[in-house]
Amino acid sequence: QITLKESAVALVNPTETLTLTCTFSGFSLTAGVGVGWIRQPPGKALEWLALIYWDDGKRYSPSLQKRLIINKDTSKKQVVLTMANMDPVDTATYYCAHTVGSSNGGWGPKWFDPWGQGTLVTVFS
Amino acid sequence: QSALTQPASVSGSPGQSITISCTGSSSDVGAYNYVSWYQQHSGKAPKLMIYDVTHRPSGVSNRFSGSKSGNTASLSISGLQAEDEADYYCSSYTTDTTMVFGGGTKLTVL
Numbered sequence: 001q002i003t004l005k006e007s008a009v010a011l012v013n014p015t016e017t018l019t020l021t022c023t024f025s026g027f028s029l030t031a032g033v034g035v036g037w038i039r040q041p042p043g044k045a046l047e048w049l050a051l052i053y054w055d056d057g058k059r060y061s062p063s064l065q066k067r068l069i070i071n072k073d074t075s076k077k078q079v080v081l082t083m084a085n086m087d088p089v090d091t092a093t094y095y096c097a098h099t100v101g102s103s104n105g106g107w108g109p110k111w112f113d114p115w116g117q118g119t120l121v122t123v124f125s
Numbered sequence: 126q127s128a129l130t131q132p133a134s135v136s137g138s139p140g141q142s143i144t145i146s147c148t149g150s151s152s153d154v155g156a157y158n159y160v161s162w163y164q165q166h167s168g169k170a171p172k173l174m175i176y177d178v179t180h181r182p183s184g185v186s187n188r189f190s191g192s193k194s195g196n197t198a199s200l201s202i203s204g205l206q207a208e209d210e211a212d213y214y215c216s217s218y219t220t221d222t223t224m225v226f227g228g229g230t231k232l233t234v235l
Contacts, residue, residue, distance in 0.1 A: 038171075038226075045128065046163070046171065046214050048224040059222055095170060108222030111161040113173035113182060 002026035004035070004096050004116035012086045012123045022079040022096030022116060029054040029072060034099045035079040036109050037070070039092040040118075047092075050081055051109045053101060059108050088125040093118040129154065129215055129227035136233040142203040145230045147215035148196060153225055155196035159218035162191060162200045165229075166211045174213075175200060202232075210234040 004024045012018050022035055029035070036051040050070040051059045060068050067084045079096060097112035130148040137143040147154065147162075154160055158178045163171035173182050175191035178198060188203045198217070202209055215227040 036224075045229045046216070046226040048216070048226060051224075061223060062221065105157045105159065105218060106222045108218055109224040110159040110218045111173060111176040111216070112171075113176070115170040115172070118170050 002098055002114055004098060004114065006094055006096050006116045006119040008094065008119050008121055010120065010122060012090075012121060014087055014123060014125070016086050018083045018086050018090070018121060020081045020083070020094050020096075020119070020121075022081075024077050024079070024096075024098065027098060028077070029074050031055075032100050032102065034101055034109075035072070036097050036099055036112055037079075037081045037094060038097060038112065038115075039090075039094045041089075041092040044092075048109060049083075049094075051099070052079055053107060057107055086123045088123045091121065091123050093120045127225070129217060129225055131213075131215060131227040131230045133228070134231045134233065136235055137202075137205045138235045139205050139207065141205050142201060143205060143232065144202075145200045145213055145215075145232070147198040147200070147217075147227050149198075149217055149225070150196055152221075153196075153217040153219040154193065154198050156220050157218050158193065160191065160193060160198040161216050162189075163214045163216070164209075164211045165214065171214065205234050207234050 034053040037049040097115040162175040165171045
């Protein structure tokens with residue numbers, strides 16, 4: 001059974017850097033496997049943020065690329081996303097999720113399953 | 126990179142069928158057969174219902190089906206049940222190897 005769980009500080013000050021950790025079980029970051037991050041502001045839509053593959057290939061949302069860094073620790077079964085220069089508009093529930101990629105059309109996020117339970121991060125205003 | 130366009134809400138009575146549309150462009154929905162659909166109940170994490178336009182993950186009811194024509198994808202639900210009441214989001218892979226989501230559709234079962 002694949003499970004993922006997000007962890008982060010719940011409250012962040014503006015301009016600070018947020019560190020999100022995804023700890024997973026039930027799979028390994030082997031050929032084709034990836035972990036992505038998606039966020040959802042309260043009452044709003046989902047927004048894809050970033051993805052990392054088993055081979056350290058990385059993809060970022062174009063609109064947030066300058067603020068995001070994604071890394072993995074295969075031995076700890078963790079994926080870490082940092083987001084710099086936090087702002088109140090970044091208040092959201094942040095989810096990590098599992099995916100399996102393919103070279104068809106290029107390596108990138110095509111679907112996510114399953115998702116973690118999410119962690120709410122609030123940026124003080 | 127604009128969000129995909131979904132209707133804000135749809136509704137139907139138990140037993141009826143509904144369809145939710147998801148309109149993008151030739152850079153996303155129209156470019157590949159990599160549209161997926163997610164169901165999200167209030168306060169819960171999203172659940173994958175359809176991937177690669179038409180494929181259902183194991184355990185998802187065959188009352189859910191997906192299709193695509195040009196730059197518009199659709200999710201259909203037949204035999205509506207009370208448990209189907211949720212928010213539904215489409216997503217698409219894009220030509221710059223990223224992902225874009227739709228704005229979400231609230232399904233109400235009357």
